[in-house]
């Protein structure tokens with residue numbers, strides 16, 4: 285059987301990783317400033333992570349959500365402490381798209397509405413509801429995905445969003461505080477505050493999609509925290525498992541109390557996934573990775589602006605977008621094959637996305653800048 289050929293692949297096969305480096309089958313080393321698409325948070329093959337998962341798999345890796353799993357409770361409690369949010373319950377699933385599908389479902393259960401407000405350039409996943417509300421993925425929507433009425437607004441169109449929210453027709457508005465695939469634009473705090481107030485007044489659910497910008501990547505635990513709002517739902521995945529598939533929905537359970545069997549999953553919150561999730565939080569706290577993200581992010585942002593041909597640098601923390609005035613596809617390819625440096629792309633064809641593991645050191649940053657500089661001078 286051959287593989288269903290849906291991915292545009294680079295002809296490279298990393299078989300091993302360590303920290304922010306990966307190695308291919310020929311032993312060649314690559315600097316990983318892509319983090320496997322913002323997934324690698326504490327670094328490849330971190331010893332504590334490997335130990336926790338190995339120990340757990342030798343005890344029990346999975347049972348079922350029909351019995352008590354103390355690791356789920358430990359993960360929820362640890363997450364509450366490190367993120368400094370309170371008043372939420374945690375529902376565990378396996379991916380970002382699943383997190384958003386469940387969030388949208390909960391919002392619609394809550395107020396009985398079918399319309400959703402979303403942002404142009406937003407990305408929320410590829411499953412049924414999440415692709416339906418994804419502007420950047422419209423070409424990937426099949427007719428079967430058109431069950432939700434969606435109103436799209438630009439990230440700075442506060443009047444349009446507030447006017448639509450106040451009509452009281454929408455189940456939810458779903459927002460990334462910093463857009464990932466869309467190209468690193470950040471919604472202004474004052475816009476988020478106005479959205480939150482309008483949602484409260486019209487019983488519309490505010491969902492913050494923190495799948496990519498959350499879990500420390502922005503230099504705050506959640507990127508929306510800068511604005512001081514309290515969303516009704518927060519969705520998480522990616523950095524949460526450092527590569528182990530795990531996602532979560534943080535739900536204001538005072539507003540939306542749990543109803544038995546309303547949501548469910550076979551695999552979500554397995555023992556093994558929770559061990560991975562707890563190991564990530566251990567390392568984030570012990571190694572002060574959020575502080576490191578803030579510090580290295582500021583350093584890189586300033587230094588990137590000084591490189592040749594760079595037009596603009598967007599984003600914050602270790603979620604940066606370097607904008608040029610030419611399409612970057614060939615440049616990115618040259619970075620991989622000539623400089624041995626992994627970076628990411630975005631729907632903005634002129635923008636390179638920088639999403640390294642949150643544990644990068646000063647030396648890693650300087651090596652990255654040297655490789656970018658050398659790559660740009662040759663290109």
Ligand SMILES: Cc1ncc(COP(=O)(O)O)c(C=O)c1O
Nearest residue numbers: 379380381407408409464495496
């Ligand atoms: C902001 C955001 N939401 C949701 C998703 C979907 O996550 P997953 O691919 O885990 O389903 C992504 C994936 O890139 C994302 O960037």
